[in-house]
Amino acid sequence: MLLIPCPWCGPRDEAEFHYGGQAHVAYPEDPAALSDEEWARYLFFRDNPKGLFAERWSHTAGCRRWFNAVRDTATNEIHAVYRTGEPRPVIA
Amino acid sequence: MSPGTQGRRTPGADLPGHPDRLWRSAEPKRAYDVVIVGGGGHGLATAYYLAKNHGITDVAVLERGWLAGGNMARNTTIIRSNYLWDESAGIYEHALKLWEGLEEDLGYPLLFSQRGVLNLAHSLQDVRDSVRRVNANRLNGVDAEWLTPEQVKEVCPIVDISPDVRYPVLGGTYQPRAGIAKHDYVAWGFAKAAADLGVDMIEHCEVTGLDVRDGRVTGVQTTRGPIAAKKVALAAAGHSSVVAGYAGVSLPLQSHPLQALVSELLEPVHPTVVMSNAVHVYVSQAHKGELVMGAGIDAANSYRQRGAFHIIERQMSAALELFPVFARAHVLRTWGGVVDVTPDASPVVGLTPVEDLYVNCGWGTGGFKATPGVGWCYAHTVATGEPHPLNAPFSLDRFTTGKLVDEHGAAAVAH
Numbered sequence A: 001m002l003l004i005p006c007p008w009c010g011p012r013d014e015a016e017f018h019y020g021g022q023a024h025v026a027y028p029e030d031p032a033a034l035s036d037e038e039w040a041r042y043l044f045f046r047d048n049p050k051g052l053f054a055e056r057w058s059h060t061a062g063c064r065r066w067f068n069a070v071r072d073t074a075t076n077e078i079h080a081v082y083r084t085g086e087p088r089p090v091i092a
Numbered sequence B: 001m002s003p004g005t006q007g008r009r010t011p012g013a014d015l016p017g018h019p020d021r022l023w024r025s026a027e028p029k030r031a032y033d034v035v036i037v038g039g040g041g042h043g044l045a046t047a048y049y050l051a052k053n054h055g056i057t058d059v060a061v062l063e064r065g066w067l068a069g070g071n072m073a074r075n076t077t078i079i080r081s082n083y084l085w086d087e088s089a090g091i092y093e094h095a096l097k098l099w100e101g102l103e104e105d106l107g108y109p110l111l112f113s114q115r116g117v118l119n120l121a122h123s124l125q126d127v128r129d130s131v132r133r134v135n136a137n138r139l140n141g142v143d144a145e146w147l148t149p150e151q152v153k154e155v156c157p158i159v160d161i162s163p164d165v166r167y168p169v170l171g172g173t174y175q176p177r178a179g180i181a182k183h184d185y186v187a188w189g190f191a192k193a194a195a196d197l198g199v200d201m202i203e204h205c206e207v208t209g210l211d212v213r214d215g216r217v218t219g220v221q222t223t224r225g226p227i228a229a230k231k232v233a234l235a236a237a238g239h240s241s242v243v244a245g246y247a248g249v250s251l252p253l254q255s256h257p258l259q260a261l262v263s264e265l266l267e268p269v270h271p272t273v274v275m276s277n278a279v280h281v282y283v284s285q286a287h288k289g290e291l292v293m294g295a296g297i298d299a300a301n302s303y304r305q306r307g308a309f310h311i312i313e314r315q316m317s318a319a320l321e322l323f324p325v326f327a328r329a330h331v332l333r334t335w336g337g338v339v340d341v342t343p344d345a346s347p348v349v350g351l352t353p354v355e356d357l358y359v360n361c362g363w364g365t366g367g368f369k370a371t372p373g374v375g376w377c378y379a380h381t382v383a384t385g386e387p388h389p390l391n392a393p394f395s396l397d398r399f400t401t402g403k404l405v406d407e408h409g410a411a412a413v414a415h
C-alpha cells in the first residue's frame, strides 16, 4: 500500500486515490496532420520504465484534485509530488 | 471427469514428489541458433515446440532468476477458451486442445483437471453480453452453455443465488472443458521435455542488452557474458518493455502488479471455477484444498512483485458476497506478479521492426491458459520467420492499422 503525499492534503492512503497513468502526455496540436504511426503512438504507447516515472494521480476521496508524482516503479518510492501545470522536477 | 470426484481422494495424495533434477542447468555456449529470453511457461513451451515441431534444438532459454519463478509460479492456473472474438477463440482453443493431450505428450503429470468454468452474470447487460459470448463461442466450436441461476447452483452448490443480495446471480456461462492445472508441473514438464531434446536451460542469466547490427539482431549481452544468436525470441512477460527497449523497440505495454491469495486447506467444497466480473473475484479450489482467489491488477504501474492490501480486501469481500460459506476461512498467503497489459487486453505475438527479433508479450493477466498454444505458434513464427495463422491477428502493427482484438470485458474477468 502506497502512502501518497497529496500536494494539498498531505500524506494519505493509496485507497483514497485514482491512478491516471503517465503524466505530461500532450494532446497533439494538429491531430489531423498525424500519420497513422504517430496517431498509434499517441493513443496506445506510453512509457513503461523500470525506474523513475512521472505519473498522474487524483485524490478522489479527498480534495478531488489531480496532481503529478515522480515514483520509482522498481521500488515504489515516491520522490516528488507536484501540482498540475508545474514542470517535472529533476531527481538526482 | 464429473465435478467433485477429485475431492473424494485424500487431498494431495495424487501429487508427485518434488523432483530432484529434471533438467540440467547448462553453461551458456558462445552461440545458438535461437536464444529465448525468459524461462517462464511461454519461453519453455516455445523451446519445446521449436525442438519437437521444427527440429531446431540449438536453443538456449535464458532466465534471470530460476526457471519459471515469475508469473508462471504465481498464477491462479485458470484455463479456458471462451473468449468473444474469433481471433482469441482461435488461439485459446488451440491451446485448450493441446492441454487435453499434454500430459501424454510431455510424459509428465500436470494435474490438468477439466472441472469447468462458470462466468456469472449480475445485470441485464451482463446477461446479454454473456449470451452473445455463448453464441460466438459455439460458432467457433468452443463448448459453451448459458445457465439459469438454478443451473448455476447445480454446478456449484455453494454459490449464493438468493435474489435479495446487492448483485444477484442472474445466470452464468459455463465452459465444461475449462479447468485448472498445476503451474509448476507444467513448467517442469516443458523444461524436462525440451532439455531431453537438447535445449539448454540457463538460469541466473539476465539479458542486459540486445546486439543489433544493420537492423538485424545478432546476439544478446548477459550477466554471464555475450551470446551470439541467429534469432532472438523475447518471452519476458512483465519485463518485456525493458528487454525490447534494449533494441529500441517500444511496445504498447504497461506493467502492473497482479495479486492472488490462498486460504488454508479446506475440505473439498468447490467443484469448479467461478468467475465474476461485476462482483470482482474468481475462485477455485486447488487439488490440495486451498481456495485460490484473484481479481484485477493494482492500478499503478510497478515492477514490484507485490501490491496493495486494499485490493486483497476487496477481493475477499467480493468472494464473501458470492460464497457466504467462506466467512470463516482464513487467508494463508497473498502474493503478486508483474503482468504486461496491452490497450486491447490481447497479446502481442510476432515479428518486430528488428530483423530476426521476435516478441511474445502482453498476455497480461491471462497467459497461463495459452502456454502450449502460444509455445506452438510462437515456435512456428520464430522457425519460419512468418507468423502462424493463429497469432497473425496479434501482430504489433494492429495498433497502427486499428485492427484491435478488444477483449476488455468481452471475455469476462481477464484470467
Ligand SMILES: Cc1cc2nc3c(=O)[nH]c(=O)nc-3n(C[C@H](O)[C@H](O)[C@H](O)COP(=O)(O)OP(=O)(O)OC[C@H]3O[C@@H](n4cnc5c(N)ncnc54)[C@H](O)[C@@H]3O)c2cc1C
Pocket: B037, B038, B039, B040, B041, B042, B043, B062, B063, B064, B065, B066, B067, B068, B069, B070, B071, B072, B073, B074, B075, B076, B077, B078, B079, B205, B206, B207, B208, B235, B236, B237, B238, B239, B243, B258, B259, B260, B294, B335, B336, B337, B338, B339, B363, B364, B365, B366, B367, B368, B369, B370, B415
Ligand atoms: C497473480 C496472477 C494470477 C494469474 N492468473 C492467471 C490465470 O488464472 N490464468 C491465466 O491464464 N493466466 C493467469 N495469469 C497470467 C499468467 O501468469 C501470465 O500471462 C503468463 O505466466 C506469462 O507468461 P510466462 O509464463 O512466460 O511469464 P513468466 O513466468 O513471468 O516468465 C517471464 C520470465 O522472463 C524472465 N525475465 C525477465 N526479464 C529477463 C531478462 N532481462 N533476462 C532473462 N530473463 C528475464 C522473468 O524472470 C520470468 O521468469 C496470472 C498472473 C498472475 C501474476
Ligand SMILES: [Zn+2]
Pocket: A006, A007, A008, A009, A010, A059, A062, A063, A064, A065
Ligand atoms: Zn488531496
